[in-house]
Each structure stands twice: as C-alpha cells, then as structure tokens.
C-alpha cells in the first residue's frame with residue numbers, strides 16, 4: 001500500500017502505536033523518522049528499524065522547526081506526517097482537574113499536532129509534490145468517559161484541525177485524515193490493562209469484545225497515507241471494535 005521510499009515522520013514513535021506505525025512504514029520500504037521526546041528510546045527504535053532518530057518535543061516550536069529542517073537536510077522534505085505523540089497525564093473530573101494538567105495535555109496533543117503540521121505542511125507545499133498527514137485522534141473525541149474530559153477535548157480539537165487542514169491543503173495535493181482508536185494495549189494504558197476489573201470494564205464496552213493491539217491500528221494509517229486513498233481527505237475513521245455504536 002506504500003509508495004515506497006517516501007520520507008515519513010512519526011511523532012511519539014518510540015513507543016506503543018507510534019512504534020508500530022514506524023515499523024510498518026519501514027517494512028514497506030519508506031524512509032522513516034522516529035521523532036520522540038524520549039531521545040534515548042527514539043535512538044533505540046530507530047536503530048532497530050533502520051530509521052532516523054529525531055529527539056523532539058512537539059510542545060517546543062523552535063525545536064520542531066529545527067528538527068524538521070534537519071530531516072529535510074538529511075533525507076529530504078517530509079512527505080508523510082503522522083501526528084501521534086499524545087499523553088493523558090492523569091485524570092479527574094472537570095471540577096477537580098488541575099489547570100496545569102489541562103494545559104500540559106493541550107500543549108502536547110493539540111498544540112503539538114498544530115505545530116508539527118504547520119512546519120511539515122510548509123515543507124510539503126514548498127516541495128510541490130503533495131503529501132499526506134494522518135492525525136491519531138481517539139473515539140474519546142466523540143464518546144465521553146468521566147475523568148478524561150481534558151484528553152477528549154484535545155482529541156476533538158485534533159479532529160477539527162484534520163478537517164480544516166484537509167480543505168486548506170487540498171489545493172496543494174496534501175491529504176489530511178484522522179484515525180480514532182478505542183482502547184489499545186500500549187504503555188499508555190498498561191496500568192489499566194493490568195487491573196482485571198478496569199480491563200473488564202473497558203472490554204464490556206466493546207461489541208467485538210477485545211481491546212485493540214497497535215497492529216489493529218497500523219494498517220489504516222498506512223492505507224490513509226497510500227496512493228490508494230488518493231480521494232480520501234478530511235475523514236476521521238474509528239478503529240474501536242464497534243464501541244462508538246453502543
């Protein structure tokens with residue numbers, strides 16, 4: 001499904017879904033950039049995948065500009081961007097949640113997606129070869145869970161950026177789409193998954209009866225970034241075992 005050899009940058013690619021997505025693009029023959037706040041983990045993942053490691057904090061606009069300039073210099077302009085870096089940073093009812101946690105989650109999930117998109121899309125426009133952006137959202141953007149309002153608000157914002165980006169960038173041949181997973185087994189959810197009661201509660205909400213693995217998410221990301229999806233833009237597709245239906 002890949003147009004092999006493209007420069008593909010994935011944020012938060014040292015762990016979980018991002019790591020699996022990076023591996024899938026690398027196996028398809030693309031030139032992958034593993035960008036992550038955890039520089040040592042990015043180096044390890046990149047070494048395993050034959051990719052370029054890019055220590056990067058998506059909340060730092062200057063670092064994002066410098067990092068993507070480095071990528072352009074070493075590999076060429078970014079052709080596919082996967083905005084995957086995301087955090088939950090704890091939870092709490094809206095009346096209890098500290099403002100600092102709200103701000104931190106907005107800074108990574110929403111402002112980070114905006115910042116990396118802004119710089120990567122400018123590279124794509126300048127290169128005039130089109131491009132693809134895939135934003136990792138969450139079904140939480142559309143289905144509330146008490147205690148996760150801060151996180152869900154950022155993902156609803158990401159979906160808005162997906163749609164606006166799609167219409168603004170279409171004239172440059174750049175497609176922007178989103179993937180909205182339900183719960184996935186990753187280090188982010190490890191705490192929940194090892195608690196049988198919490199895990200059972202999550203599973204009981206999923207018609208297909210199981211929590212996803214990163215491998216359930218990667219094929220859709222690769223498809224949306226492929227030429228076969230050439231007429232798809234501005235969509236957010238859920239991969240949730242049917243959870244949004246119930």
Ligand code: NAI
Nearest residue numbers: 012015016017037057058084085086138183184186187188
């Ligand atoms: P994870 O915690 O396994 O990996 C997230 C990666 O992002 C880590 O490597 C971390 O170092 C990196 N990161 C954090 N802050 C960063 C920053 N400021 N700059 C650059 N990198 C940063 O998480 P997971 O589960 O793989 O999540 C990936 C994406 O999928 C996130 O956007 C998350 O919101 C989304 N998602 C996850 C679900 C799940 O159940 N695991 C469900 C729905 C969406």
